[in-house]
Amino acid sequence: xxxxxxxxxxxxxxxxxxxxxxxxxxxxxxxxxxxxxxxxxxxxxxxxxxxxxxxxxxxxxxxxxxxxxxxxxxxxxxxxxxxxxxxxxxxxxxxxxxxxxxxxxxxxxxxxxxxxxxxxxxxxxxxxxxxxxxxxxxxxxxxxxxxxxxxxxxxxxxxxxxxxxxxxxxxxxxxxxxxxxxxxxx
Amino acid sequence: xxxxxxxxxxxxxxxxxxxxxxxxxxxxxxxxxxxxxxxxxxxxxxxxxxxxxxxxxxxxxxxxxxxxxxxxxxxxxxxxxxxxxxxxxxxxxxxxx
Numbered sequence: 193x194x195x196x197x198x199x200x201x202x203x204x205x206x207x208x209x210x211x212x213x214x215x216x217x218x219x220x221x222x223x224x225x226x227x228x229x230x231x232x233x234x235x236x237x238x239x240x241x242x243x244x245x246x247x248x249x250x251x252x253x254x255x256x257x258x259x260x261x262x263x264x265x266x267x268x269x270x271x272x273x274x275x276x277x278x279x280x281x282x283x284x285x286x287x288x289x290x291x292x293x294x295x296x297x298x299x300x301x302x303x304x305x306x307x308x309x310x311x312x313x314x315x316x317x318x319x320x321x322x323x324x325x326x327x328x329x330x331x332x333x334x335x336x337x338x339x340x341x342x343x344x345x346x347x348x349x350x351x352x353x354x355x356x357x358x359x360x361x362x363x364x365x366x367x368x369x370x371x372x373x374x375x376x377x378x
Numbered sequence: 379x380x381x382x383x384x385x386x387x388x389x390x391x392x393x394x395x396x397x398x399x400x401x402x403x404x405x406x407x408x409x410x411x412x413x414x415x416x417x418x419x420x421x422x423x424x425x426x427x428x429x430x431x432x433x434x435x436x437x438x439x440x441x442x443x444x445x446x447x448x449x450x451x452x453x454x455x456x457x458x459x460x461x462x463x464x465x466x467x468x469x470x471x472x473x474x475x
Contacts (some may be wrong), residue, residue, distance in 0.1 A: 204390045212462065214395055218402055220455045225444060230403040253430060324430060331418070331438065333429030377424055 255328065259321035266316025267309045274308030275301065319345045319369070335373050342369030406447065414439035 206214070231238045241249075251257060278301040284292055323341035327333060343366035350361025387395065418435035419428075428436070 204394050206391060206394075210387070210391070212458065214398070216455050216458060217395075218399055219451045228403075229407070230400055231407055232404040253433070327429070327431040328434050331431050331435035332420075333431035334420070337431070 255321055255324035258324050259317050262320030263313045263317035267313040269316075270309035270312025271305050273312070274305035277308060278304035315345060315349065318348055335370065335377070338369045338373040339366045342366040345369075410440065410443045414443065 229240070231240070281304075282297070283300050283304065284296060319341050322344045323337050326340050327337045330337070343362040346365025347358045347362035349365070350358035414436055418439055419432055
């Protein structure tokens with residue numbers, strides 16, 4: 193081994209026993225990967241996110257946050273639709289029309305608006321939460337998640353009025369959700 | 379027998395070992411990304427960002443890959459240690475006889 197090293201001074205020669213030890217060291221992986229990771233730089237600089245960054249991103253992408261956001265947005269949208277519906281479809285008509293004061297009209301509008309807003313908020317929260325949960329479970333992002341989530345949401349809403357209404361509601365909402373998804377994706 | 383210890387090597391040999399380690403880790407990284415990309419991300423792209431399902435799938439894929447890598451490494455070192463012991467025992471018996 194020493195004669196070969198003297199003949200070729202640039203080369204490194206290792207004995208079999210040394211190779212064994214090196215092999216065991218390389219494959220034995222006694223270290224944790226995240227601190228010692230080596231990422232080859234192929235397209236642009238290599239950035240490894242810190243734990244805090246990852247936690248924040250995970251929070252913004254979590255199912256609970258999505259559900260809460262959808263609930264709030266649903267409340268807003270429902271309030272807008274309820275306000276519009278109260279103006280074109282008032283509940284105080286007919287015999288009470290003579291005693292209509294501004295306060296009563298405003299109260300009627302408020303009740304209708306809040307009713308619609310709560311409905312939409314609940315629909316939004318349930319749909320977003322269920323869709324996120326199904327997507328996390330399946331591990332795939334395709335159109336079926338919306339359909340399944342729509343079925344569950346429609347079922348939950350329709351179940352208040354009985355089993356058959358629940359099934360019809362589930363089918364209807366699933367179809368509606370699929371159509372909306374298709375429209376948004378194409 | 380501890381698998382983490384290196385024998386005492388001089389500078390040139392240590393450099394060789396470090397180069398080998400870098401090559402091994404970047405090869406593992408490339409294979410891992412290629413494999414998980416093939417499994418988790420369908421070829422038709424509708425969006426530039428990763429969806430929730432895709433990122434969940436990637437998390438699981440990477441965790442499994444590293445877990446398998448670790449277990450196979452431990453099993454390999456265990457087998458090679460058994461081999462070494464066996465060879466040393468044979469050599470010992472040969473020298474005695």
